[in-house]
Amino acid sequence: MDKVIVLLLLILFITEALATPSAVLQDKNDKTLRITHLTLHNISLDKAREITDQIKASGFNTIQVVLSDGLIFEHAPWKPISNAWSKAEFLSWVSYARARSLDIVPEINLLTHQERFFQNLHPQLMFNKSTYDPRNEKTFEVVFTFIDEIIEAIQPRAIHIGHDEVAGHLPYSAKKWLRSGEEMLPATLFLKNVTQVHAYLKRKGIETWMWGDMLISSNEFPNMLAKHLHGNSPGYGKNLRDQLPRDIVICDWHYFDEQTEFPSLSTLQQEGFRVIATTWKNERAIRNFSRYAKNHNAYGMMATIWFYLPRNEMELVNWIIQTSGKLFQNPDATVLPQPK
Numbered sequence: 001m002d003k004v005i006v007l008l009l010l011i012l013f014i015t016e017a018l019a020t021p022s023a024v025l026q027d028k029n030d031k032t033l034r035i036t037h038l039t040l041h042n043i044s045l046d047k048a049r050e051i052t053d054q055i056k057a058s059g060f061n062t063i064q065v066v067l068s069d070g071l072i073f074e075h076a077p078w079k080p081i082s083n084a085w086s087k088a089e090f091l092s093w094v095s096y097a098r099a100r101s102l103d104i105v106p107e108i109n110l111l112t113h114q115e116r117f118f119q120n121l122h123p124q125l126m127f128n129k130s131t132y133d134p135r136n137e138k139t140f141e142v143v144f145t146f147i148d149e150i151i152e153a154i155q156p157r158a159i160h161i162g163h164d165e166v167a168g169h170l171p172y173s174a175k176k177w178l179r180s181g182e183e184m185l186p187a188t189l190f191l192k193n194v195t196q197v198h199a200y201l202k203r204k205g206i207e208t209w210m211w212g213d214m215l216i217s218s219n220e221f222p223n224m225l226a227k228h229l230h231g232n233s234p235g236y237g238k239n240l241r242d243q244l245p246r247d248i249v250i251c252d253w254h255y256f257d258e259q260t261e262f263p264s265l266s267t268l269q270q271e272g273f274r275v276i277a278t279t280w281k282n283e284r285a286i287r288n289f290s291r292y293a294k295n296h297n298a299y300g301m302m303a304t305i306w307f308y309l310p311r312n313e314m315e316l317v318n319w320i321i322q323t324s325g326k327l328f329q330n331p332d333a334t335v336l337p338q339p340k
Contacts, residue, residue, distance in 0.1 A: 033276060033300025034328050035062040035105070036321060041070030041310040042081065045089050051309070052097050054318065058325030062103040064160055064209075064302065067150065068116050070310075075149045077142050078119050087153070094154050105209065106150055107160035110143060111185075111193045112167065118142075127189070128182040130167035134193040144200055151204055158249065161197050164211035166190065169230045187235025190214065191243055198245055209276070212250040215241040216264045224264060225257040246272035251302060253278035257285050262292045274299035280306065281320055283327075283338060291331035301328040315339045 036055045040048060055063060069078040071085050085093075094104050109116040114132050118125060125142065127133040134140075147159065167177035168184030178184070198208045217237035218226040231237030241250075250273045252265050268275045277293035279286045279302070286303075293301055303324030308317050319339055326333040 032298070033062050033302075034060045034325070035064050035276065035300055035302040036060050036324075037064045037066070037107075037278075037302055037304040037306075039066040039068065039070070039306065039310055040085065040090070040093075041066075041068055042083065042312075043070070043309060045085065045093060048093050049096055051317070051321070052093070052100065052102065054321055055325075056100045056102060058321050059329050060303075060321075060325060061101065062105060062300070063097055064105045064107050066107045066109070066116075068109070069119070073146065073149055073153075075142075075146045077117060077122060077146065079121060091153060104154060104156060105158045105160055106154065106156055107162065107209075108143075108147065108150070109162040110197060111161075111163050111190065112165055113162065117162075127185055128167060129179050130177040131185045134189045134196070140196065140200075143197070147197075147200070151206065156206065158207035158209050159201060160209040160211075160251070161194070161201075162211060163190070163194060164213050164253075165230060166214055166233075166236075169214070169233060169236075184233060187233070187240050190236070191240060194244060194248070198248060202247075207247070207249060208245075209249040209251060212252040212264070212268065212275075215244075215250065215268075216252075220267075221264050223259060223261065225254065225259075227256065228254050229264075241268070241271070241273075244273075249274045249276060249299060251276045251278045253280075253302075253304070254289060255280040255285060255304075256282050258282075258288070260288050260292065262289055265293060265298060266296050269296065269298075276300040276302050278302040278304060279324060280304045281308075281316065281338065283323060283335065286324055286327050287331050290327045294331060303328070 069080050071090050072080045073087055097104055112131055114130055118132055125132050125136055125139045132139050166185050168174040201208050213228055213230040214236050215231050216229050217231040218229045220238055221229060250268050252275050265275050265277055275298050277289050277298050279289055290301060303320055305317055305320055316339055323335045326335055
C-alpha cells in the first residue's frame with residue numbers, strides 16, 4: 001500500500017512539473033536576459049497586470065517599457081492622451097512587475113522619432129520635423145530633467161535611449177518624416193547625442209541601451225535583410241559605431257530575416273559590445289535569431305510587440321509573448337501557428 005501511495009505521489013509530482021510555467025523551470029544559473037518590449041498606451045492597469053503575469057509565465061525576466069504619452073509625468077515633454085496613466089498608476093505597475101522578479105528597463109525615445117517624445121510641442125528644439133537638435137543645449141535641459149525624474153521614481157539599472165531609424169535614412173523615410181528641404185541628421189550629431197546622454201547616465205550609475213540599426217549597413221552585411229540595415233548614409237554604420245563607448249548595450253533588431261546567420265550580432269560582440277538580439281512577429285526569424293544568439297552567448301533576447309498592444313490585438317500579442325518565450329529558451333521548440 002505504501003508503495004502505491006509513493007508511486008501516486010511521484011506521478012502527481014511529475015505531472016505538476018510538466019505543467020509548471022517555463023519561468024519556474026529555468027536554469028537558476030542562466031543570466032541571459034529575456035525581455036518583452038511593451039508600449040503602455042491605451043491600455044488599462046488591470047490589462048497590463050494580466051499581460052505582466054503572462055510575460056512572467058512565458059519565461060521572461062525583464063520588461064522594456066516605452067515611456068510615451070500614455071503616461072503622465074511632471075517633466076514629460078509630451079501632451080498625454082485622455083486615458084493616460086497617472087505617475088502613481090505607473091509606479092504601482094512597476095512594483096507589480098518587480099514583485100514577480102521582472103526587471104524594468106524604461107525606454108525613452110531620444111533624438112529620433114520625436115512624434116513620440118517632443119511631439120510637435122518644441123519646434124525651437126528641432127533639427128528637422130522628426131529629429132531634435134543636439135546642438136542646442138536647451139534640448140538637453142529638457143531631456144536630462146525628464147531622465148532625472150525617471151531615475152528618482154524607479155531607480156532602473158539601465159535606460160534604453162532609442163536612436164533608431166534616423167529620418168531620411170532611406171527615400172521612403174525622407175518622404176514620410178521630413179518636410180521639403182529638410183536634411184537628415186549628420187552622423188556627427190548622432191554621435192554627439194549618444195555620447196552626451198551616455199556620459200550623463202554613466203555619472204548616475206545607469207547603463208545605456210540603444211537600438212542598433214543605424215550602426216550596421218547593407219554593404220557590411222550583404223547576406224542580411226537590407227530592410228533593417230539603416231547605417232548606409234555617410235558617417236553611419238561601422239564608422240559611427242567605432243566611436244561609441246563599448247559599455248553601451250546594442251539592441252540588434254531583425255524582424256523578417258529568414259536566413260540562419262546573423263553576423264551583425266557576432267561582429268558587434270567582437271568589437272566589445274554586449275548585444276540583445278531583438279525580434280517581432282515572424283516565427284522563422286524568432287527561431288533562427290534565437291538559435292544564433294544562443295550559440296553566440298548573446299547578452300539577451302527581446303520580443304517586441306509594438307502597436308499590437310495599443311490596438312488591443314490581444315490574440316497576436318499573446319502569440320508573440322508565448323512563442324518568443326518558448327523559442328528564446330529552446331529554438332527547436334514546437335509552437336502554435338500565428339493567428340490570422
